[in-house]
Amino acid sequence: MFAVIKTGGKQYRVAANDVIKIDKLDGNAGDIVEFGQVLAFGEGDSATFGVPFVEGAMVTAEVLKQGRAATVIAFKKRRRQNSRRKRGQRQHETTVRIAEILTGGAKPSKQAKAAPQAATAVPLFTAPAGEPDDLVVIKGIGPVAAGQLKEQGITTFAQVAAFTDEDIARIDAAMPFSADQIKDWREQAKELAK
Template identity: 90%
Template sequence: MFAVIKTGGKQYRVAANDVITIDRLAGNAGDVVEFGQVLAFGEGDSATFGAPFVEGATVTAELLEQGRAATVIAFKKRRRQNSRRKRGQRQLETTVRITEILTGGAKPAKKAAAKAAAEPEAAEKPAKAQKKTEAAGESE
């Protein structure tokens, strides 16, 4: 099954387990995001198209990494005028893996939601344990 989603002013044709690079989204690696602007979804001849969006359809994805694109150089030169300008631009981008294409108002799978909820708790526990061991070491 495929879906066409809209994000960052662009449209992407995606399927489950696709890895795509899109414009920057807020979040950290491992976070789960939902794309609510689904323009079409389906399989083969049984595709459903929205006007402009399909009601009740969402696409969930997991953030893999935040990064920057390759440098794009803008170079301008006016001949015989001793005038030239060189500028570089690196666009911020996010790499995501599509996990599910949901239709009919369905909710994301529990494993994706549970994974997002469990990671912050797991990250806090080692930090607390580390503080306790440091405090015990200083008191000796």
């Protein structure tokens, strides 16, 4: 049996045990999420269609992981103007495995886990003792980005200059900065740390 669900402004045709990538949902790996906007379900001639949604139908899924999609490049060029612009975008996404397709108001066999009580995030790095540097001096780091880096324990030029490729991969996965941006910051920080 299949179902058509709507989430994140998009429609997906799913069946039990399908693994799909959808727009980012709140939740950690192992959590159960419910999709109440079911447009259709069934098989062949016995398919049921909603107007717009089917009453009493629901699809449950298990969150497998949170991540980011591949970079999409937007390149614009105007002929004879010597003008070009290249931008990249990585969309946040959630990978889920469809667990059950429920109809007629049936209840799911697995319930969503309760939200953890005041979970504190562990910073990626340990901030060194002493006076922090003004990271806004590095081109590409603004006040907001500097605050985000400070929350992760990154406060000095020496720290940024000493980033390894593994550190850059960790920051890229946990924060909204690309690896290329961080490598550029590392080169600038090497000059500033002297």
